[in-house]
Amino acid sequence: MSATETVLQVDAAGLVCPMPTIRLGQAIRKVEIGDLVEVWTDDPGSQANMAAWCKNTGHELVAQSNGAESYRYVVRRSR
């Protein structure tokens, strides 16, 4: 598997802060450096939270897309 493919998906739908970032943190530790984690959530607060989490942890927010009531984030484990 290429190192740039999403290797772990996190379904955080229905969970509120702080659980989507907690679940992301748990997932990041399970993948190798360079691998991607994809998080799905319907928490509107996640837009600011995911960016802040990535800024603090040093992991890279490589993609983000918003649906009507759902949000998708792709984060690369950087260290």
Added chain:
Amino acid sequence: MSAEIAVVAEPEPVPDDAPKPKRLALIVSKGTLDQAYPPLVMATTAASMGWEVGIFFTFYGLDVVHKDRMPKLSVSPVGNPAMPPPIKSVPVRVPTLVGALPGMKWAATKMMKGWLSKVNLASIPELLEITRELGVRMFACNTTLAVMGVGKEDLIEGVEFAGAPAFLDFAGESDVQLFI
């Protein structure tokens, strides 16, 4: 005065490229359900962001790490002017005297647990489990254990026992400090 000075443990060598993690120091002094959530949410979030986190539990805050009391933390309708009317369609708040009646604390707690489960927020035991998993340090105040008649064996696993100097030693190197 003795010329000899006790050598405190050498700090861990830190690689040059590793930034020093931020540190959060919390004091938890309350043992109600609504006062237990904010520190545990902050602690788990900070730890998940790679911060070092330490929580000092003191006075009624010890209940948050008390094996038997922690799953049963409650909310009091007395002395809480923010408590909303119990029936949405009837805009009448519970008078303080009525709030003091038997069963009202149970009702207020049930109401809050209903709100919590509606948004699917993790329970207190679940948040404590996450703090353990993420390496949050939990300090139980030695002095207030004695004051509150709580035994060390009454507390959940992983709690360290410390006094004010030991916690201040941790908090003195911290970036964020909150008293709750």
